[in-house]
Amino acid sequence: MLIGLLFAGLALYSVLNVVVGFVMFFAAMDTDSTPYLIIGAVVLALAGLGAGIGLCFVRKPWSRGLGLGLMIGWALWSILSAGLCTGLNPSLYG
Secondary structure (H helix, E strand, C coil): CHHHHHHHHHHHHHHHHHHHHHHHHHHCCCCCHHHHHHHHHHHHHHHHHHHHHHHHCCCCCHHHHHHHHEEEEEEEHHHCCCCCCCCHHHHHHH
């Protein structure tokens, strides 16, 4: 059950990352896009890490698996995209 919910959390974060990523992409077309990119990065970090840690503290088997999946999803997207998909890349703000 833990492994299945871990993959469910990973998929949930991936869908959230795509939605917020498109919003950040279209907001970046504006002339002053830095505040939108910072807000998007904070939302993705809170959704991945904040909700993941919060669900791990609930201490139920389903919530622990989902929380770990959210945190792994955030880390995986950050590493594989060099921070572009999660707003960690400093070149976005310059």
